[in-house]
Amino acid sequence: MGKTGSTLVAILAGAAVGAVAGVLLAPEQGEQTRKKISKGFKSGADDLNCKMDDLKKQVKSLISTKKADFDSSFNSLLSKADDKKEDVIASLERKLAELKGEAANAVDKAKDFTNKAADNIKSELK
Numbered sequence: 508m509g510k511t512g513s514t515l516v517a518i519l520a521g522a523a524v525g526a527v528a529g530v531l532l533a534p535e536q537g538e539q540t541r542k543k544i545s546k547g548f549k550s551g552a553d554d555l556n557c558k559m560d561d562l563k564k565q566v567k568s569l570i571s572t573k574k575a576d577f578d579s580s581f582n583s584l585l586s587k588a589d590d591k592k593e594d595v596i597a598s599l600e601r602k603l604a605e606l607k608g609e610a611a612n613a614v615d616k617a618k619d620f621t622n623k624a625a626d627n628i629k630s631e632l633k
Contacts, residue, residue, distance in 0.1 A: 514558060515555065515558055515559075515562075518551065518554050518555060518558060519551070519555070521551075522547065522548070522550075522551030522554070522555075525547055525551075526544055526547045526548065526551075
């Protein structure tokens with residue numbers, strides 16, 4: 508049980524013990540005793556309401572904090588993913604440029620080979 512739950516149990520137990528002690532030790536009888544018991548219960552109920560309000564505030568604060576933490580973590584993840592996307596695109600562009608260069612070299616070699624072959628054929632035909 509959490510700290511707040513233990514506090515609530517302690518308040519309820521204290522209110523019950525106080526009410527019983529008040530009844531047992533009270534020199535008055537009848538209506539005065541009933542008024543004191545009623546006042547004790549009202550006081551305990553007020554304390555319990557205050558503690559419940561505090562608990563609600565703590566829960567709302569915790570949820571708000573956790574939501575903010577989640578939003579921050581999610582935004583950080585999106586930012587990192589966006590950075591990685593740019594890295595991947597840049598890497599692919601470099602590789603494409605490299606492949607274009609290799610293809611141009613292969614075309615040049617093929618042209619040279621074709622020209623040499625054509626020259627050889629022409630020289631044999633003469």
